[in-house]
Amino acid sequence: MMSMLNTHIDEIKANRRLSLSKTPTGRVFSLGKDFRIISPGSRNNDNRDFGIPRPLFDSNIVIDQIALGRDHAVLLSERGQVYTYGSNQYG
Numbered sequence: 712m713m714s715m716l717n718t719h720i721d722e723i724k725a726n727r728r729l730s731l732s733k734t735p736t737g738r739v740f741s742l743g744k745d746f747r748i749i750s751p752g753s754r755n756n757d758n759r760d761f762g763i764p765r766p767l768f769d770s771n772i773v774i775d776q777i778a779l780g781r782d783h784a785v786l787l788s789e790r791g792q793v794y795t796y797g798s799n800q801y802g
Contacts, residue, residue: 715732715740715764718734718738718740719734719735720732720733720734721733721734721735722777724777724778724779724784725779726779726780726781726782727781728743728744728782729741729742729743729744729779729784730742730743731767731777731779731784731786732764733774733777736773737772737773737774737775737788737789738766738768738770738773738774739766739767739768739774739777739786740764740765740766740767741764741765741766741767741784742762742763742764742765767786767794768794772788772792773788773789773790774786774787774788774789774794775787775788775789780797782797782798782800783795783796783797783798784796784797
């Protein structure tokens with residue numbers, strides 16, 4: 712939780728498994744079911760529940776918009792880059 716200490720949140724999106732919180736500076740924190748593959752090239756999906764908010768990116772990536780579907784998230788950076796992650800149940 713230290714990563715969010717004294718942090719202002721201007722947007723929250725949530726579904727039944729996950730919540731995303733975005734700060735005014737474009738940092739995004741994730742809480743709940745984490746579908747991301749933590750280490751690139753890893754075959755092991757880190758499918759765990761997290762009760763402590765975790766930052767999704769390094770602080771050099773600024774996110775403008777966040778959206779959640781049933782089992783996936785879509786994020787749009789200030790540079791127009793789109794980031795997605797989800798359960799990958801259907802490829």
